[in-house]
Amino acid sequence: MLSGNSIGRRLVLTSFGESHGKCIGAVLDGCPAGLELEEKDIQKMLDLRKPGQSLVSTQRKEGDVVEILTGTFRGYTTGAPITMVIWNKDQKSIAYEKLRTEMRPGHSDYPAYMKYKKFNDHRGGGRFSGRLTATHVMGGAIARKLLKDTIGVETNSYTTQIGKIKMKKAAAKKEFRSIYTNEVRCPEKNTAQKMKSVILDARKKGDSLGGIIESITTNLPVGLGEPIFGSLESDISKAIFSIPAVKGIEFGSGFAGSEKFGSENNDAYVMKGGKVSTKSNNSGGILGGISNGMPITIRIAFKPASSISQIQQSVDIKKKKSIKLQVGGRHDPCVVPRAPPVVDSLVALTIADHALLSGTIKPTL
Amino acid sequence: MLSGNSIGRRLVLTSFGESHGKCIGAVLDGCPAGLELEEKDIQKMLDLRKPGQSLVSTQRKEGDVVEILTGTFRGYTTGAPITMVIWNKDQKSIAYEKLRTEMRPGHSDYPAYMKYKKFNDHRGGGRFSGRLTATHVMGGAIARKLLKDTIGVETNSYTTQIGKIKMKKAAAKKEFRSIYTNEVRCPEKNTAQKMKSVILDARKKGDSLGGIIESITTNLPVGLGEPIFGSLESDISKAIFSIPAVKGIEFGSGFAGSEKFGSENNDAYVMKGGKVSTKSNNSGGILGGISNGMPITIRIAFKPASSISQIQQSVDIKKKKSIKLQVGGRHDPCVVPRAPPVVDSLVALTIADHALLSGTIKPTL
C-alpha cells in the first residue's frame, strides 16, 4: 500500500483529518466480525491521552469524543471497515496565520511548505499535529480489545524517564495498575513526583522536556512475526515512528546490549513445567523477528516538544530572511505523559495484524 | 504487500533463498529504465560485506559472486524486474543437524521451530541467516547508484562503537573515504586498532561482541517522506530492523535528545546564500517525517552475535529437557564490521523508494 496514511497488512488503519479541520478520524479495515464493540471501549483509551487534564500537558480543551460511523451492528463488529471520528472544537487558527511563512524550529513547517507549497493545511499543524495520534488510539483501542478478548495478549506502557529523571528499574507486572494513578504515567510514585516538578519548571521557563516510554507486551504466543522484512521489530518500529516526537527505539537490551558480550546477552533457555522459557530477556521477546513467548519489551525516545514560547532564531521563507520568532498558543511542556495510550495502540495494532496474518485470530470470531 | 520477504512501495526488493540452499538472491522491481548497470557495480559493494576477509569476521569462505539474470539489456536497466543471484558454495550443513532440536540461545531456532514445524530449512540458519543480508546489498547497490547518478544523494556508514570502544565524535564528510581502510570500518585509525583488539580477544574466548553503526546520508532534497505512517523514520527503521542483529535505532539526537530541553534540541534556521539551513542537526535531517535538506544521521545498535562457541544452557525441544549446548562451526566474533554496506543498502533503498514515490526520480531516465 502506497500511502503514508495507512498502516498494517491484514489489519489496516487509515488515518484522516486535520488538527483544525472539521474532524479527525480513522478507518480500521480487516477487524474480524464478531468482536463486541461500543464507543465507550474506545473513549476510555482516548480519555487517557486527552490534553487539558493537568498542568503537565497543554491547557487546550479537546473534547475528543469518538463517534463510530460504520462497521458495527447491534454491538458487534461486522467485518466491514470501522470508521470513527472526533469532531473538532476549540481551535484558535488565527494564532497560526503568520506561521505560514515563519518556520518554527523543530517543526514540520519548512519541509511541509516545500513539499505541499501553499496548499498545505498548516492550521494547528494540520496533518503533522500530535493531535492526529488520537486516530492511532481509535484503531489501537479496538486492536487492544481484540487481542485481549481472543488470545489474552496485553499491552502496557508507562513513562520511565522525563528529562534526566529516571525510574530505578523496569516496572513489574503488578505495577501496571498504578501507571494511571498520576499525571506523568509513571508507576514509581516518588519518581513521578520529581518528573512532575521538572515539567512544571520547564513550563515556567517557556521551555519543554522529552523523555522515554517503556512498553511491555505480555502473554504472546510463540511464532508471530516473519523473517527478513516482516519482523516484529520492523513492523513495530515503523508504527511507533509515526508518533511525531519519537526519535529512537530499542528492543530488549537494545543500545546497552551492544556493549555486552554474547555470553552475557544471550538468553539461556530453561524448561518450566514442560514449557520453554528464558532466564533473562535481553532479546525483548523477539528472536529472528519472531515472538519467542517472552514479554516484548520496548523503550522509546521522545524529543522535547518543538513548541516552546521562548524567542528562537528562524527564517521567513517568503521574505527569505532571518527572523526572531516567538510562538504563541498553548503547548505541551512535555508530551510524554500523553504518549502511553498511543504507544499501546500502535504496538497492539501491529501484533493484532500479525495474529491475523498467521491465522492465530480468525476473520470471523 | 503482505509478505515479510519484500520491502518498498514503489521500489520493491524481494529477497529469496536460503543460507545453505542452491542460491540466495533478490528481485528489485520498480527500478527506472535507463540506469547504467553491470554486475561489477553490485559486486563492488558485496565485496565490502564478504566474510573471510580478516580475523575480525568468520573464516567461512563465501565467494558471494553476483549474477544478474534479468532486467538489464545492453548495459542499462529496462524497467523490468532485476533478478540477481549468488550461487552458494562451501556449506557444511552437517554441523547443523543436531540443531534441529537443540535450540541455540539468542538464535531464531526456537520460534522458527514452533512457527514452521519440521518444514523449516534450518541449515545454516536458512532464511534467518545473516548471510541473507547479501540480498539487501544486491538491491541496495542499485538503489545507491540510482540515487547518486540521478539526484546526487550519497549514503555512508561506519563503525562508531565495538563493545565499549567508541569513536570520539561523528565522522566528518572528508573521513568517509577512510572507512574501508581498516577491517573494522572505523574512520578513526587509533579507535579502529582498539576495536580490532577487543574483537580478537572475544574470538579467543569463544565469545562475541556487539557495537554501533552510524549512517550519514547527504545531499538530500527537501520534501522526501510523508506525514504519519510514511515518515522517513518509519520506513528506514522498518528496513534496518531486517538486519538480524539490530536491536535499536535512533535519528539525530535520539535517546540523548530526550534528556534535553526543547530550547537546546530545536535546530535554529539560518539563511545561507538564499538557501535555508539549520545551525545544529538534532533532528537528524527529518522533521515531521520529511527530509529538511540536512544530512540524515542514524545510529544503529547491534547485539553481540548469538553464535558463540562457549558452552551454554539450553533445551532440547523434542526431548523437552534441559541440556548443555556447545555450538560448533565458524562464527563472526563481531558482525558489525560487515554491516556498513548493509546499512547503506537499506537506507538507499528507502530513500530511492521515496524519491520515486514523489516523482523526484522518473520511471524512465
Add this chain to the structure above:
Amino acid sequence: MLSGNSIGRRLVLTSFGESHGKCIGAVLDGCPAGLELEEKDIQKMLDLRKPGQSLVSTQRKEGDVVEILTGTFRGYTTGAPITMVIWNKDQKSIAYEKLRTEMRPGHSDYPAYMKYKKFNDHRGGGRFSGRLTATHVMGGAIARKLLKDTIGVETNSYTTQIGKIKMKKAAAKKEFRSIYTNEVRCPEKNTAQKMKSVILDARKKGDSLGGIIESITTNLPVGLGEPIFGSLESDISKAIFSIPAVKGIEFGSGFAGSEKFGSENNDAYVMKGGKVSTKSNNSGGILGGISNGMPITIRIAFKPASSISQIQQSVDIKKKKSIKLQVGGRHDPCVVPRAPPVVDSLVALTIADHALLSGTIKPTL
C-alpha cells in the same frame, strides 16, 4: 493492500459504510495537492446516479448529499486523505428482518450469511448494496476532475443495450452530450424510447432487466499501464467488477474479436501529421496492457437486478427447508441507467492511478 474495501496503488479509494447504517463514505488517498475541489464538483456526478429520478429506477428517495470532511483547504486539495460522507436517510430496515434467514435468489444473502454468520449487517444489503457504488462516485468524481484539469483525459459512458434492445452503433464523440438527456442514458433518442418501455413493462410484471454499458475514454497519453499484472485491462476490470450487477467486460473488439482473423483484427498504423494513430481500434486503445493513444473502449455486461417482486423458490437457511419467497420493498427494475456515472468513476480512478504511478501527473500540482 489486503482489504477488499480499497482499490488503487498510488491513488487509493477506501469505501466504508452500510446501506442502512449512519452513513456511507469514502477516503480518497493519494490525490495530488492543489486540485481545485468543492462539494458541488462531486455532487453533480452523484446526482446522475441518484435513484428516484424516474419510473425506470427505484422510487426510494435517497438524498445522496455529499459532505467533504477532510483533505481540502480553502477550495483546494492538500495532498491529505479526502474523506467524504453521505448521511443516510429514508431507510425501511424492517422490510429486511425476515431476510436474515430467507435467502433471496441472486443476492449475496447466502454467501454473506455463511461468511460473516449473524454478525453481517444485512439491512438493505449492508455492504453488498448497490447503494455503495455512490462511494465509487465520490472518489471517481475527483479522479475525473483531476484527469480533465491536468492532462485533458475524458471518460464517458452510456447505455448501449437494455434487455434485447440495442443501439445501432457505438456513440460518436459529439453524441456524448446527449447521454443524460433521457432517463435511460442512451444517446440514440429512439432506442432510448424503446429501452424505457421495456423497463416499464418489466416493472409492471414485478420483473427486472439487465443491459450493457459502453465506456469510451479519450485523449489518453501513450504509455499508461504496465506489462503483465499491471495492465490497464487488469486494473480497469478489477475496478469494474466491484459493481454488484456486473458479470462481464470486454475491451475493443472483445468477444466478437475472437471470431476474427488476425489480418482483420490487427489495427494498421498510420501517420497523421507526424502523430502515430491506427486506422481501426479493435484493440480498444490498449496494447500489451499499455495505452496506445487511441480511445479506450469498454463494454460492460450487467445482469438483471436480483430484486424482483415475483414469488421465487428459495430456502430458509435456519430452518433448513425450502420456501416460497416474495421480496417486498422498492426495487430498481433495471440498474443500468444509473450505472454510467459509476463506470466513469471506476475507469477514471484507474487511469488517474496509472497517471500518478507513471509521473504523468505530479503529487503537487
Add this chain to the structure above:
Amino acid sequence: MLSGNSIGRRLVLTSFGESHGKCIGAVLDGCPAGLELEEKDIQKMLDLRKPGQSLVSTQRKEGDVVEILTGTFRGYTTGAPITMVIWNKDQKSIAYEKLRTEMRPGHSDYPAYMKYKKFNDHRGGGRFSGRLTATHVMGGAIARKLLKDTIGVETNSYTTQIGKIKMKKAAAKKEFRSIYTNEVRCPEKNTAQKMKSVILDARKKGDSLGGIIESITTNLPVGLGEPIFGSLESDISKAIFSIPAVKGIEFGSGFAGSEKFGSENNDAYVMKGGKVSTKSNNSGGILGGISNGMPITIRIAFKPASSISQIQQSVDIKKKKSIKLQVGGRHDPCVVPRAPPVVDSLVALTIADHALLSGTIKPTL
C-alpha cells in the same frame, strides 16, 4: 503492492525475465509450509502449454524445463519464497532487430517504445511475450496442487471456440479428462477436428485465429471473496487479463445474461440433503463477489494472435513514415490451444490467495 510484475495479496506471484534473456522465472511468496512439492509437479503443467507440440502452435522449440531454486527442503515447501526459473534456449533475436523501429500492428511495440524509450528489451517481445505466461504456470501449478491437496478445489479449462467453430455446450465434469486428448484442448472430439482444420487453414494463409476458453472450478467452499473491491470476479479478471491476448471475460451467464429477465437469471435455491444448492448457475458460482459453493464458470475471449506473416500497413517510428511490414519468425497461428494451463494457473492462484486470506488454508500445513 505497486508493481505490475506481482499479483496476489497473501499468496504473491512475482514474474521476472525476458523472452530472449537468460531466463524467465517467478517467485511465489506466501505458500504455506508443508506442501509436498517437486519440480515434476510444476513441469507436468508447463508441458501442457509448451509450444512446438503440433502444427496448431508455433514451431519454436522451447524446452521450458523448470528448476526450483529456493523455498523447498527435503521435498516440502518451507514457507519461504519459492523461486523457479526456466533457462532460455533457441532464441533467434536477429529477426527482431528491425522491429526496434518498425511497429508490428496489434503488438505492444509502439506503446512500449514510447514508455521505455530505447531501453526496452524488445527481443522476442521481451516482457510482453506470451512466453511470460510460463511464469504464471510456475506459480499456478503450485497453487493448483495446494488447493487440491488441502481443500479439494479443482480448476479445469478447455477450448470452447476457435474462430467461428464452437462447442455445442459447456463440458460436463466427466469430459474434463478428455481435454488434453487432442491438440486444440477441446473435449468434443468432432469439434476439435474442425477447430484444428481452421487453424491449419489460417496457418497456410499466414494468418491467425482467436477463440474462447471456458474455465470451471469445482468443489469450492462457500464464502471465499470479499464485497466491493475484493470480489472473486475482480481478482480473477485482474489475473486473467495478464494474458496478452485476452480481451474479454464473463462469469456465469455473462453477456447473454444481460438480455434476460431477473426471473430467468436468478438461480433458485434448493435443499439437497441438508446442503444448500441452486437449480441453475447463472451466477457462475459467485454472488456479491463471494463464492456460493456452486462451480465458478468463466468464459475468456482471446483475440487472434497479432503475429501474422502477411504484409501489413504500419509506420517506422524513427523515420516517422508509413511502411509495408512483413513480420518473419515462427508464430502461433492460434494461441488458444496453449492457454488452458495458463487460465487454470491464474484462477488457482486467485482462489488460493482468498483461501489463505480467509484462513481456509493455514500458513503451516
